[in-house]
Amino acid sequence: MKGTDFHKVPFVYFQNDSNSKNYQMELKNSLLNQTPTVGKNVSNVFFSSKNIDIINKAIILTVYDFTNQEFKIPPQSNNDLMIVMSFVYDNYAENLPYDITKQVRKLNDQVVKNVVPGIITNLQQYIGYLKDASQLPTPIALPVNVNDMGKTLPSVTNIYK
Structure with a gap:
């Protein structure tokens, strides 16, 4: 029809x-x-499950490189990635009928640029938490008596009255 x-x-x-x-x-x-x-088209390729896997691998590799090969994070939630991908698609997609792969790569790079700084910050906070939780807190110093009652001598002028 x-x-x-x-x-x-x-x-x-x-x-x-x-x-x-x-x-x-x-x-x-x-x-x-x-x-x-x-x-x-750009939308179908960008939001495909295969591309979500590609973005996840790029995020893992970027965090691994940024932390000097010290931390390897697990894949991110697909739902969380879809939220960021929708934002990036709405703001940065060109939707041209040619060079679809190139457009999707640019969008993927933009998603990684948006996500990685937050992941790094959360990772640093988590490492700090683990460090603080593994140590006993430093005890507070005992109180010091600052009262001077009974420690001073009577005035000389008061003695001879």
């Missing part, structure tokens, strides 16, 4: 047949005045 006028036959969108996905996509594209995309 290419070129369907959905204002004349709106029920097509709700049909439950083998072409319903195509109808829904065509309706969405016509409502957004978009041309239907076939295959890859």
Whole structure:
């Protein structure tokens, strides 16, 4: 049903047949005045699970290099990464129909630049916490009596009165 006028036959969108996905996509594209995309586009590639794995590996490697090969962190939560990826996509995506791989690499680099400083800060705070928790606290010094009552001699002028 290419070129369907959905204002004349709106029920097509709700049909439950083998072409319903195509109808829904065509309706969405016509409502957004978009041309239907076939295959890859920046959004599909950037938000793919394979790309999330690539970003996770880049984050792990960047933190490992930044800490002089001292700390290897586990993969980040996909939900947390998706939030940052959505922010980066909304602010930095070019959405050009060519050089999709290059655009996705730029977006991936931007995600890593946004995420790594927070991870490094959290890592440093956690290391500081472990260091503090593994040592006994330094005890507070005993109180010192600063009262001078009874330690002073009577005045000479008061003795001879």
